[in-house]
Amino acid sequence: MSTTTAEPGPAPATQPAADRRGLLGGLALGALMVVVALVVALTGPGVPSSRSATVTGAAGTQTIQVTLAGMRVSPAVIKIAAGTHVVLEVTNTDGMRHDLALATGQQTPMLATGESATLDLGVVDADTEGWCTVPGHRAAGMTLDILTTGASAAPDDGASTDDGHDMAAMPSAGTETDDSVTVDPQAVPGPDWQPFDPELAPLPGGTEHAVRMVVTDTVTEVAPGVRQTLWTFDGSAPGPTLHGSVGDLFTVTFVNEASMGHSIDFHAGTLAPDEPMRTIDPGQELTYQFVAAGSGAWLYHCSTAPMSLHIANGMYGAVIIEPPGLPPVDTELVLVQSELYLGPQDGTADEAAIAAEAPTAVVFNGYVDQYVHAPIAVRAGERIRIWVVDAGPQGATAFHVVGGQLDTVFKEGAYLLRPGNAEQGRAQVLDLAPAQGGFVELVLPEPGHYTFVDHAMVDAERGARGILEAS
Secondary structure, eight states, X not given: OOOOOOOOOOOOTTSOHHHHHHHHHHHHHHHTOSOOOOOOOBOSTTOOOSSEEEEOOOSSXXXXXXXXXXXEEESSEXXXXXXXXXXXXXXXXXXXXXXXXXXXXXXXOOBOTTOEEEEEEEEEOSOEEEEOOSTTTTTTTOEEEEEEESSOOOOOOSOBOTTOOBGGGSOXXXXXXXXXXOOOTTOOOOTTOOOXXXXXXXXXXXXXXXXXXXXXXXXXXXXXXXXEEEEEETTBSSOOOEEEETTOEEEEEEEEOSSSOBOOEETTSOOOSTTTTSOBOTTOEEEEEEEOOSOEEEEEEOOSSSHHHHHHTTOXXXXXXXXXXXXXXXXXXXXXEEEEOOOSTTSOOOHHHHHTTOOSEEEETTBTTHHHHEEEEEOTTSEEEEEEEEEESSOOEEEEETTOOBSEEEETTEEEEOTTOTXXXXXXXXXXXXXXXXXXXXXXXXXXXXXXXESSHHHHHTTOEEEEEEO
């Protein structure tokens, strides 16, 4: 059974640190839920507490309490008479930072847990909308609609949820599609480009491993001439590969030096996620400790909502835990497959493309056609082991080596094929769903160039391919 310790970052001045530890633990789980039941109080006589609030009467000033939590703004819809002077008292009760911006230009500062801010909207005569500006939060549904009566407003098409939220007024997911960059399949990297090293480092000595992982915003080239601002573990996507044996103890110091809240989840360990997987703000750190109870090729990733955006924007990596008695090989590689949803040059991932499950590219180790531009050198007749992890966030993989056959297949903790059995056949593909992992082994029969691909051919053509150059 694994042991977990967690060091909280500094608590807001409005809340004791001990209370904040408990709140963050509970709310980290709540942040993973798309729908959270919330209670909202609105000032003024006769105003209900619900996801849809109606303010009657235009005389004087109406002050409305607005809560930010669980990837939702509550109330999500405010209906007022045109001409009402509206003041919003905005409070963040969530375990991660949020703000509220309005289309009229008013905006709260970024609010930590328990912090509040006031937005004086003045006299409101027309409909307007608001949203949290943290990347991904608007697309995930963290929006507010202020609807007026007695003035020109969009007609009600009847599209609403049970809680009164007008779905027709919801903004479309993402705002970056129009200026998203594209990949030129004929382009080549510049002379200073360095490929991601695919070789698996040898097992470290001992059974206890201390690791420090720092999250930063990193402008990274992901295809020739194409740059994105990725959220990275230790400056690269994928992050560093952790390597160990069954029973090893990993103590990870997780440090957030990025511009927004992040978290980390290691599938290689089993533990209650409340504390070690909570979202921490910039400038904070925590300790994540797990025991590798089973062998496998495991995914780790940021678990801050919306997870699809955080993984797509670079927050993933692999943990390799060797099965007992694994024999040495001549060459051992790690390939992490993922999808790119390109936003504007130097920008972050296109949230609309993520929601539509329409990747711009599919890649091994973070770069389009990386090992076509830099083939991996191996030797014919020698044994090659390739660990594969599918980071997604959405697509599966069918890993295949053109011209090779797999005599060993290890998938999700179990051998499907092992050499030495005269009656055993061979395999052509290691198929993995998102978050799954395993390894294959093969011996290339002669010198030449052996292309490896995701055999979902559209994904291969989008960039999930490389070359083993056998001498």
